[in-house]
Amino acid sequence: MNYTNLFKIALRAIAANKTRSFLTALGIIIGIASVITMLAVGQGTKQSIQANIAEMGSNMIMISPGADMRGGVRQEASSMETLKMSDYEAIKDECQYIKAISPMVSSSGQFIYGNENTPSTIYGVNQDYLEIRQIDVADGEIFTDAEIKTSAKVCILGQTVVDNLFPDGSDPIGKVVRFNSIPFRVIGVLKKKGYNSMGMDQDDLVLAPYTSVMKRILAQTYLNGIQCSAVTEGVTDKATEEICNILRRTHKLKDATETTEADEDDFTIRSQEELASMMNSTTDMLTILLGCVAGISLVVGGIGIMNIMYVSVTERTREIGLRMSVGARGIDILNQFLIEAVLLSVSGGLIGVALGIGASFSIKAFAHWPIAIQLWTIIMSFAVCTFTGVFFGWYPAKKAAQLDPIEALRYE
Amino acid sequence: MADDNKKVVIELQDVKREFLVGDETVHALRGVSFKIYEGEFVTIMGKSGSGKSTLLNQLGCLDTPTKGEYYLDGVSVRKMSKPQRAVLRNRKIGFIFQNYNLLPKTTSVENVELPLMYNTGISAKERRERAIAALQAVGLGDRLYHRSNQMSGGQMQRVAIARALVNNPAVILADEATGNLDTRTSFEILVLFQKLHAQGRTIIFVTHNPDIANYSSRNIMLRDGHVISDEYNKNIMSAAEGLSALPANTDE
Numbered sequence: 066m067n068y069t070n071l072f073k074i075a076l077r078a079i080a081a082n083k084t085r086s087f088l089t090a091l092g093i094i095i096g097i098a099s100v101i102t103m104l105a106v107g108q109g110t111k112q113s114i115q116a117n118i119a120e121m122g123s124n125m126i127m128i129s130p131g132a133d134m135r136g137g138v139r140q141e142a143s144s145m146e147t148l149k150m151s152d153y154e155a156i157k158d159e160c161q162y163i164k165a166i167s168p169m170v171s172s173s174g175q176f177i178y179g180n181e182n183t184p185s186t187i188y189g190v191n192q193d194y195l196e197i198r199q200i201d202v203a204d205g206e207i208f209t210d211a212e213i214k215t216s217a218k219v220c221i222l223g224q225t226v227v228d229n230l231f232p233d234g235s236d237p238i239g240k241v242v243r244f245n246s247i248p249f250r251v252i253g254v255l256k257k258k259g260y261n262s263m264g265m266d267q268d269d270l271v272l273a274p275y276t277s278v279m280k281r282i283l284a285q286t287y288l289n290g291i292q293c294s295a296v297t298e299g300v301t302d303k304a305t306e307e308i309c310n311i312l313r314r315t316h317k318l319k320d321a322t323e324t325t326e327a328d329e330d331d332f333t334i335r336s337q338e339e340l341a342s343m344m345n346s347t348t349d350m351l352t353i354l355l356g357c358v359a360g361i362s363l364v365v366g367g368i369g370i371m372n373i374m375y376v377s378v379t380e381r382t383r384e385i386g387l388r389m390s391v392g393a394r395g396i397d398i399l400n401q402f403l404i405e406a407v408l409l410s411v412s413g414g415l416i417g418v419a420l421g422i423g424a425s426f427s428i429k430a431f432a433h434w435p436i437a438i439q440l441w442t443i444i445m446s447f448a449v450c451t452f453t454g455v456f457f458g459w460y461p462a463k464k465a466a467q468l469d470p471i472e473a474l475r476y477e
Numbered sequence: 478m479a480d481d482n483k484k485v486v487i488e489l490q491d492v493k494r495e496f497l498v499g500d501e502t503v504h505a506l507r508g509v510s511f512k513i514y515e516g517e518f519v520t521i522m523g524k525s526g527s528g529k530s531t532l533l534n535q536l537g538c539l540d541t542p543t544k545g546e547y548y549l550d551g552v553s554v555r556k557m558s559k560p561q562r563a564v565l566r567n568r569k570i571g572f573i574f575q576n577y578n579l580l581p582k583t584t585s586v587e588n589v590e591l592p593l594m595y596n597t598g599i600s601a602k603e604r605r606e607r608a609i610a611a612l613q614a615v616g617l618g619d620r621l622y623h624r625s626n627q628m629s630g631g632q633m634q635r636v637a638i639a640r641a642l643v644n645n646p647a648v649i650l651a652d653e654a655t656g657n658l659d660t661r662t663s664f665e666i667l668v669l670f671q672k673l674h675a676q677g678r679t680i681i682f683v684t685h686n687p688d689i690a691n692y693s694s695r696n697i698m699l700r701d702g703h704v705i706s707d708e709y710n711k712n713i714m715s716a717a718e719g720l721s722a723l724p725a726n727t728d729e
Binding site: 070073074077078081082383384386387388389390391392393394395396397469470471474 | 534537539540559560563564566567568572574578580581582583587591592594595596597640644
């Protein structure tokens, strides 16, 4: 049997019954479109939740000087002078798992502007600090490298400080505030971040170049801490380990030998493990949820396709009998139905993909839900629905092809 | 009238067909033998249960005998596989059914083309030409592109007859071809059958309606799986005369 003829036969059969063909394809169209749309909304939600958690700084690593014992009394960590700028530079140069790093020095005191004043903390940092802490500048701008180099007396205020120093709502940028007795020019205001989960006001801070705070306020050469963020949450552990090795080397701490114990770390590295594990469990849960949604949609879509294919072949039993009586062999019948099923499934599949993507974007446009269409969802839904369509077009057709033509002709 | 010089189209030699229904063996055909020569118009008659449907399936190569031999146009059918019989049907047999069995919502010409679609030796152009010629032969030259759901029963049966003619078969098998039609239309179809007969076609017409035997050249009666009579019709009635004798528009 040549395939051009079979192709023609199949096309004629599709064209002769447009309603049935459309309904058959519709099963596949709806199956695919709904899976793609559901997964797009699901993936979008997942990504936006992930982004929200990441915004809390789940990949943040904090290095602080270790608390030493003096005469049996554990000292406060910030009193230690073990973290130097050279440590910061070594980590910055050598550690490959971090994407942002900032030295940190801090001092608490009273900020004064005109007749208003407020207690707050000034943090000496570099520009990376914004990325590490996931904070943004709302107005004005962050200080420049040149301002760090020259220990410029510039600062960026948090919203709480702004509210307290400028209760009349005037623009703080360009104004000069004093920290104790040292004047700082305000060059920016941070975006409001609110309270964190521990109830601490995250807007009650002032940022300044670390050089300015070290030289002009504290007159110290050591750092109170180093903060950095790992490339992703997943490599936080590796980054921590690497930083530990670098610091042990720069601090000349001895490793354990046969006769002596290893020197104790004179620094502490902390990461946001709680946040990271929350992130992982949330992501896992969302993945399972999405898997269920996709699975159920595919099963429902598949059953719909299966039914309509099965019914459409069954209702054509007489036609099959007729075709056999005029000389179609079983294989011709099977091939015809297979070609029909492939044509309907593939064209329905393509329409379904277009419709699914269209529906996802309309949801984004009208309901403002986050969506994310991933290639694998398109490929998977297309493959599963098309395969179901072809299989359930083929299977009853195979049974029909094995039918006795007498039986098929007599079928009511 | 049995002319031994004429070509034998169909030859049955003691054909038996048994079916197993549950534990019981049903003998549908208990040994049927006859020859049908080229150009005969044979009616096969019998009550329901007489085995005439089974015989028709045998003649149409839709089924094979349990015992005995069946030669269609000199070829033994009994040992043929299903696909081989399908090809044989495609080349040698034209079927006409009681309920027309046209493809739904399909034009006349495409319906008639159907048997030729399964014959790769015929080009698309020749296929179309032969389908149009067959439709003109049954008087439907003006309804080539009408769809099957836009036609009357008589017209649909004419399309079915054209479809049976299009592959130029050795034998035309009609199964109660007038069973669904009113008297006038039945006569019109019989006129057509007689015209085909006059052109030298071999026709086998299976029916339970005894009137039809008057218009055929030979009548075979079946009862309980046996041939009980096989007679040549010495006085073939003209269906055209019967048609003109009918009062006009009897059914309206």
